[in-house]
Amino acid sequence: MKMKTQYLRIDASWPQARIVTMAAAYIKAGELVAFPTETVYGLGADAFQPAAVYKIFAAKGRPADNPLLVHVSNMDQVRMLAKEVPPSAEKLMERFWPGPLSMVLPSLPSVPKVVRGGRDGVGLRMPSHLVALALIDSTGPLAAPSANRFGRPSPTTAEHVRQDLDGRIAAVLDAGETGTGLESTLIDLTGDHFRLLRRGGLRKELIEQCLGHELEQDLPDRSGYQSPIQIVLSENGADFEKRLAEARSQVIGIVYLGDADGRRNGYAKRVFTLDVAGTGAGLYSIIREAEAIGIEFLLFAPFDPCEVGEAWLDRLQRAIK
Secondary structure (H helix, E strand, O other), rough: OOOOOOEOOOOOOOOHHHHHHHHHHHHHHHOOEEEOOOOOOOEEEEEEOOOHHHHHHHHHHHOOOOOEEEEOOOOHHHHHOOOOOHHHHHHHHHHHHHEEEEEEEEEOOOOOOHHHOOOOEEEEOOOOOHHHHHHHHHHOEEOOOOOOOOOOOOOOHHHHHHHHHHHOOOEEEEEEOOOOOOOOOOOOOOOOEEEEEEOOOOOOHHHHHHOOOOOEEEEEEEEEEEEOEEEOOOOOOOHHHHHHHHHOOEEEEEEEEEEOOOHHHHOOEEEEOOOOOOOOOHHHHHHHHHHHOOEEEEEEEOOOOOHHHHHHHHHHHHHHH
């Protein structure tokens, strides 16, 4: 049954208490609220209300056996969820929380199985966005994946959430655009060997530096978002020109890393600037805009992979058909 989704504009720097209270009331009533983090918009439900958590899977069209990250705002909430917090986790929390790092820790049995996907661990994250922290302070821990339909790009604006989930959720806290759109880095600390489960907004090298040893890589074979647009990465200047010429019969978009001012091209309907630092358009934002204006062929100009990093390359490669 379709509902009317409320869009609640809120100040990203000074979240208004009355708006936070309105959103928290929906959560406490077992409804879903989308909210901004420093990475993407999340879709939150009370982590201790299984019926509410099931609504996340229904709204997103996501398989119900997938575990969900739980967002917290303080260490008391961590202790409500984790059976233990090993010294390695404490060290990482002290260094990188709040921030784009998620950690799987041994779970207390009181955490609903639907949140854990039937597993023994629970994934925890403390976002740094002030709106997210204010909401979680008011509601308690929130089970919250990204606020998009399953198989769609992660949302970095309230409009992206509207495109995917309007009429499916109770409310959206609209605080403007988030960061780069790169999800949090996810690591598993439940075993003897620490594992990297997802590359993301925090570089693997920084985590290893903090821990004092390397992470094992256990990256699941997720197809991720695959765009209907033909996305091509050019290898060098000659390859760029060749691919551009070959695609002249299509509606073309060109993506540059960094400043694209002055880089206009007669073939292109739109020139985009990909900003991997978090102050401009991120990958998923560009793809969504390209889809909306009818781009058929999205060509990335040559760039140095070292400037982008493994996490961005991973997302790019997953988006390519």
